[in-house]
Amino acid sequence: MTHSVSSVNHASYDQTNLYTPLRFPELASAIAHINEEHYDELLGFLTAFTALSSEDIGGATVQLVAIYAEVIVLQVQPTDAKKTSTQSSDQTFFIPFTAPITQFSDLNTQYILLKQKADKKLGKKTIKLTTKTFVVQDSYKVSQNMLRLELIGPTMNVSHKSAIPVDEAGYAYLFDLAHNFTSTKSDDTTLTRAHCYYTLRKAWQTSDGVRAWVDVFLHGDTPGGDWARSLQSGDTVISKREFPEKTAHLQDGQALLIADETSMPTVARLLELWENPIAPLVVCVTQEAADQAYFDEIEMMARTDTAFTLLPVVTGQVNSGKALATLIDDILGKYLTMHPLQIDKVWGAMEAGTAKALRGLIQQRLGLERSDSVIKVYWRHD
Numbered sequence: 001m002t003h004s005v006s007s008v009n010h011a012s013y014d015q016t017n018l019y020t021p022l023r024f025p026e027l028a029s030a031i032a033h034i035n036e037e038h039y040d041e042l043l044g045f046l047t048a049f050t051a052l053s054s055e056d057i058g059g060a061t062v063q064l065v066a067i068y069a070e071v072i073v074l075q076v077q078p079t080d081a082k083k084t085s086t087q088s089s090d091q092t093f094f095i096p097f098t099a100p101i102t103q104f105s106d107l108n109t110q111y112i113l114l115k116q117k118a119d120k121k122l123g124k125k126t127i128k129l130t131t132k133t134f135v136v137q138d139s140y141k142v143s144q145n146m147l148r149l150e151l152i153g154p155t156m157n158v159s160h161k162s163a164i165p166v167d168e169a170g171y172a173y174l175f176d177l178a179h180n181f182t183s184t185k186s187d188d189t190t191l192t193r194a195h196c197y198y199t200l201r202k203a204w205q206t207s208d209g210v211r212a213w214v215d216v217f218l219h220g221d222t223p224g225g226d227w228a229r230s231l232q233s234g235d236t237v238i239s240k241r242e243f244p245e246k247t248a249h250l251q252d253g254q255a256l257l258i259a260d261e262t263s264m265p266t267v268a269r270l271l272e273l274w275e276n277p278i279a280p281l282v283v284c285v286t287q288e289a290a291d292q293a294y295f296d297e298i299e300m301m302a303r304t305d306t307a308f309t310l311l312p313v314v315t316g317q318v319n320s321g322k323a324l325a326t327l328i329d330d331i332l333g334k335y336l337t338m339h340p341l342q343i344d345k346v347w348g349a350m351e352a353g354t355a356k357a358l359r360g361l362i363q364q365r366l367g368l369e370r371s372d373s374v375i376k377v378y379w380r381h382d
Contacts, residue, residue: 015094019068024104027067034064034111036356037377039370040246041115042074048118049095052076058371065092067107069100072114125244132163132173132242134212136235139228144290145218145261147228151237153203153210164203164210169273170245170266170349172199173214176238177227193223195240197378201265202272217261219287219318246347246374253344253372255280258328258358260319261287262378263349264294270347271298271308279306281341283328285313285350311335319350320381325357329365344368349376 034042042062046052059078066073071094078090097110098117112127119126134151142148154163165171178194201213216228231237245266257280259267267282274280279300286292292312300308313331315324336343343366348358355377362373 016066016068016073019070019094020100022067022069022101022104026104027107030104030107031064031067040374041118043371044118044122044124045072045095045114046074046076046093048121050093052091058369067101069102071096072111127244128242129240130242132239134237134239136231136233136237137211138233139231142215143294144288146264146291146294147216147218147225148201149214149216149228149231149237151212151214153212164200164212165244166203166205166210167273168200168244169247169269170199170263172197172243172245173239174241174243175227176240177223179238180227180230180235196224196227197243198224199245199263199266200269202269213265215265217264219261246376249372249374250280250345250347251276252278254278254341255345255347256283256332256343257281258283258285258346258348258350258375260285260350260354260378261291262351263376264291266349268295268298271295271300274300274308279308281309281311281335281343283311283313283332283348285315285319285324285328287315287317287319289314318381319354321351321353322357324351324354325361328354328358329361333365344372346373346375348374349378352377352380 039062042064043057046057046062047054056078057076061077061079063075063077064072065075074093074095076091076093095114098113099106099110101107101110112129116126132154134153136149137152138150140148174195174197176194177196198214198216201215203210203212216224218225218229247270250270253276255276255278257267257270259282264284267284271280271282282295284292284295289312292310292314295310311331313328315327346362346366346368349355350358355375359373359375362368362375363370366373
């Protein structure tokens, strides 16, 4: 059951006393992360588990304000201009977990279960905690620093449908690096990261099974890069989790896509599957100019009157941090001055520091609703 009380009513204080406080030192950063990176999921919780209308939610600021052992606490603050008769003041909602949290690691599990429950109720695709095994068929470079893994995937699931999505962009798998590390390393080297997300570049059904491309950007000596380089034909690779990307908002309006090397595979597939009649503007940020060639052979579906516009940005250094966000915003501003466009939708993915800074800059420049501007974290610069 979902509980709701006014946050300015003393009953709100009384209700918090019904739940068990958590004393984990990591909790504050987890709450900040969810508010920053998973805002759309919080909106989904409210839509699925409360009586708030889409008008109420769309015209409000939503924030995760607390996590107790039994519930998450969401505060909904309507803007003055958009207050409705049913939502005249701030409201607080207590949304229960499937089971109480007893240790910090439980939070990830319970949050995923909550998301799965909300997505199911809303009829949306959701994260899956499932193991899949792929077989490596081949690997080769498709640009100076992009390695393509050709994989053979599981053919059918229990519903007799393709077990791998063939018509989605940015569908991500959490690959188990340790599975291959233990079988290929004979020295005492320690694996610093046991799992890593990579997105499907493309998947398709053939007469003898499913084929898939996973493109891995080789940026120095990293666990993921070392894993990809080590793979040989016939090796198996295992995924432990899969996650659909958030791109539905790009179906209409003038879109802006922003990619670095790690998200170029997502943008490439977006372009191939593009159904919006208006071609997007694509900002592509690479360290090396040679990697801009990745998009040379991309062809859009014939639903647009013009080809997409590629705005290359070559930095000559690792693409991370606030300075890169400023550079992207400056280049975008100069382009829009010379080529006036009304940008309606944004999707981008990059390093955490860049993504966080760029969200604010894009909001200042374009003034979009948060649901129309999705800028994701694809990696973190350690």
